[in-house]
Amino acid sequence: MTALISNNADIAFMGPEASIYVFNEGKEDYVINFAQLTQRAGNFLIGRTNEEFNLEDLKGKTIIGGRPGGMPQMVLEYILKKNNIKPFEDVEIITNIDFTATAGSFIGGTGDYTAEFEPSASKIENEGRGHVVASLGIESGLVPYTAYMAEKSYIKANPETIQKFTNAIYKSQLWVDEHTPEEIAEVIKPQFKDTDMELLVQIVQRYKDQDTWRKDPYFEKTGLDLLQNILDSAGELDRRVEYDNIITTEFAEEAIKNIE
Template identity: 30%
Template sequence: MRTRFLLLLLCCLILIGCLPRKMTPPEKPPGKITLIYTQDSLLYLPLYAVLKKNYDKKHNFNLKLQKVDTFTFSEETAEHLLYLGGPEEVFYGYQQEKKLGILSKIAAQSGHLLLSRSSQETSWPEMKNRVIISAGSGKLASLALEYTLRKHNLKPFLDLHLINNLPEKLRPAVFQSGSGQFILIEEPEATLLEQAKAGFVIKSIAQEVNNLPTVFFTTKKQYFPETDQAFNLALQAGLELIAQQTPEEIANWAVEFFPGSSEKTLIRGICRYKTLGCWPTTPEITSQELKVIQQLLLETKELTAPLPLAELLLPKS
């Protein structure tokens, strides 16, 4: 009886072993993104959050930052490259038949601030015959400044002088050395100048040109749909973290990305950007935002004619 039972059990085990097994598909290897940028800015805090909180790993890709002096848009390669910069580069690239596309945004408002050597309030008309160190020729912040000057009946380069040929990292030092009466600059450099008593924030571009998103992720028009979607999901998590945390909480983990700044410096800059509404609730770009940018480029003669805006965006997965 026992022998018969053991034989029956053995047969059952053999039959079970012969049943077809459901194969688990192998996990996909994580995607890789190299993000190229030219300067550190508090506007990029959602991106730094992606790295600090490992949101890239959670969405199955690895993000690497690469800092350069100037952008060189390389030809298509197998490597997935993103460029963190102004959307104007995509508009200019289209005119030059360069295949650039916009993936997402990280800033809903300009983070550029106008500093004066004097702490006293200065009206726009009072800037006549003065010198402003601006953000660079053709840059969206510079064009927004020129638009604002014209709005206040000042002709750029005629009624006042704009210095547009200085590298980003040299502008604060040039201003501190005595050049110009005003400087257009982002955080945390603006707060650093204030702390050194070298300049005082008197105006912001965001208050003059509202709803002007100024920092975008652009790429060659190679399409990596899964990795692109994963990047936007990670960036969304970064944006939500910045919205939820206090300036003190953000500065506590973000200070490692700004070796020349203290937590106190970052807190002041973060408060300023939160007040201005610089960070969007979503990285998604709307057609209305592109229209605002295009209109500014047309009014400043950087574009000769409107562009087909849909062709500037990467396709959605």
């Protein structure tokens, strides 16, 4: 977001909660989301055993969570509250471990559970150090976790660029939906040189199974409503933003119409 509002980038890819914060700060040339990419949180709850799991099992336990105010931590807290589990009361959550060190801390014996993104989740399982017991993406519902956005002025001045960009994203979403994890892994392998092919296929399969990626770039109002519910629940929302203020669907609609 810093790169975007300082004119060091024309288009940015991030969590749309950032666009809510910018709008609420009163920036005149605020940021608008024009293409959604993912529709679920991408992290998983890892436990130490492979026994049957229920969220109620978290009561009295310790979870390695995320940074306070960060989306992964807010999603975790939202899921707990939704299941009548009070964060930091019914369950202890560790929030002061660096994102890159959480998996290592869990393997080293810290906590009963840890919330991990890929590839850490699959690596922990494959090494026999823990087991995925729940998908936080499934438990939280269809959250617009990542989207493409640009400043209002840039979109107004460059509608053709935004349209072509959205068309490309939509084609990619269709391609991912229509191809196997093995085919997807083969294409993205150059971006993950240090990840072996078998692990890459495993990760893509897990994300496909839980419907992580949208099949079109349309940003739905229900998604923004849920996102703001999560922010509000975490105490990070000053006031709710109207859907039409920070979302435009015209480019997604045009992309869908043109490609179909």
